Amino acid sequence: MSTIKKSVIAIMVLFFISNVNATNLKSSTDKVKMPKQTRSSSVSSFKTDMLDAKLNGVFENYFLLKDELVKTDGVTVAAKAKLLVTSLSEVKMGELSKEVHKVWMKVMKNVMADAKGIAATQDVKAQRLLFVSLSKKMYDLVKVAKFQTPVYYQFCPMANDGKGANWLSKENAVKNPYYGTKMLKCGEVVETIK
Numbered sequence: 001m002s003t004i005k006k007s008v009i010a011i012m013v014l015f016f017i018s019n020v021n022a023t024n025l026k027s028s029t030d031k032v033k034m035p036k037q038t039r040s041s042s043v044s045s046f047k048t049d050m051l052d053a054k055l056n057g058v059f060e061n062y063f064l065l066k067d068e069l070v071k072t073d074g075v076t077v078a079a080k081a082k083l084l085v086t087s088l089s090e091v092k093m094g095e096l097s098k099e100v101h102k103v104w105m106k107v108m109k110n111v112m113a114d115a116k117g118i119a120a121t122q123d124v125k126a127q128r129l130l131f132v133s134l135s136k137k138m139y140d141l142v143k144v145a146k147f148q149t150p151v152y153y154q155f156c157p158m159a160n161d162g163k164g165a166n167w168l169s170k171e172n173a174v175k176n177p178y179y180g181t182k183m184l185k186c187g188e189v190v191e192t193i194k
Helices: 004-070 073-089 099-121 124-145
Strands: 153-155 165-167 188-192
Touching: 004 073, 004 099, 004 124, 004 165, 073 099, 073 124, 124 165, 165 188
Parallel strands: none
Antiparallel strands: 153 165, 153 188
């Protein structure tokens, strides 16, 4: 073969090899990037799940407190309120999203004060009065933070000395925490929060 033919063949072979290498390099780069993207999104999802777990703990303890008010047992209501205080103190404001953080800053002191007030007494009438205020603030929080399942915002027109009062429930069925068994089904669902 002539030198020119050998040179042309060598250039073509080099060109072919470089294209194959470039394709393989791009393919391997894409493969390397994909796990990073997947990993970062799963880390982000994990952080969100951890955040939700903390707030879900607050909501769960609120629901337990509400259930004890339905039973009209001041001793267990106080115990559940202590659990709520603990879960509130475990929430780290720096981990909250901007929107949730904004509401948290507005309601935190009042929610904590109401929960501590309920925990400090075994008088169901006093506990229910504080629960009116607590429920208003918890509503503001659950609207932005969202709970893991639908939450039912319920209303009793007779509670709070006839002024009416709301509460949150995981159940659609009304179980009135302001009257317990005296008027268990007094009230209605006024909003479903998803």
